[in-house]
Amino acid sequence: MRLVLIGWGAIGSEIARLLAARRSAVQIVAVAVRDAGRDLPFPLITAPTELPAHTPDLVVEVAGRAAVLPWGQAALAAGADFAPASTSAFAEDGALEALLHLARAHNRQILIPPGALGGMDALSAAARLPLAQVTHDITKPALAWAGTEAETLCDLASLTAPHCFFEGPAREAGRRFPQNANVAMITALAGVGPEATIIRMIADPAATGNRHRIVANGDFGRMEITLDNLALPHNPKSSALTALSLVRLIENRATPLVI
Known part of the structure; x- marks a missing residue:
């Protein structure tokens, strides 16, 4: 499965580490960052217009509230499913409805991860x-x-x-x-x-x-x-369960057994 990560902070880097450690059937084909000069072992993109060239199956946002709408719109229009970690964006009137309109038009899904929650x-x-x-x-x-x-x-x-x-x-x-x-x-x-x-x-x-x-x-x-x-050991502001729940979501899109 072709995955694009939007953001490379504590959560994004932990997702990549866990996917690699677990040898998941997932290929990270690009990572969206603000600074294209960063030294990462993946192709880097800085604008939503660059997303379609990487033909993702799934786009996962871990960059913060402001990234949800522009990257979500680009992901859905490119034919990818979209999983936003920063669900706070949907506290604003019309934000979720705008993405749902695109999801219906392109026959894609918006996947809401449980984040730091369970059940x-x-x-x-x-x-x-x-x-x-x-x-x-x-x-x-x-x-x-x-x-x-x-x-x-x-x-x-x-x-x-x-x-x-x-x-x-x-x-x-x-x-x-x-x-x-x-x-x-x-x-x-x-x-x-x-x-x-x-x-x-x-x-x-x-x-x-x-x-x-x-x-x-x-x-x-x-x-x-x-x-x-x-919290994550290297970032006390981020819940470990948030990263784990996103890894579970990603793997559930790439494996024959879904729990």
Whole structure:
């Protein structure tokens, strides 16, 4: 399978390392970067117009929110499926609809990876029947919220117990807290949508890592999913599970057994 990676940061390089280590049936035919002078063992491209020449089967975006629309449009128009890691882009009105229009026109697919989350297959399956409620709690060490709007909503340094400083729809969470918008939008797209999915953001002075707790109720029954994620060893801002989930997605497009 011919793969193009959009971005070569911590996640992109980890994807390439894992694919090589696992001897996956995948060929990275190009990597999109800002600087074409970088020394990488793959052909480099810097603009979406260069994408069709590499005839990709799958294009995976790991470059950030601003890359989703231009590279997604180029990928779908070139006849490739498109997997965006920066699902925060879909917090903006019309963004997903624009890509879906192209996907239908070219008979391609937009693949939403679970990223740092788990159980999205179960949540998506449950949504085939009516869902009454989906909530997603995002808990981080108090000072990990420094540099975000949380600083204006509570005194992070003085907290002595877990404090929920935001509760609202996933779309609003994605706009106001872009660092956490990817997971908010993934949960929303898998379940009841960005307006009905409730996101709660919690600062916990005793927490040592990031925790996601998703609870869904509906005609299927009830589910509760909790994940305590570790970061990539070489980048504390990136979840190891995000890279692993993308490797799984890529391999599932290239192997005869899909789980």
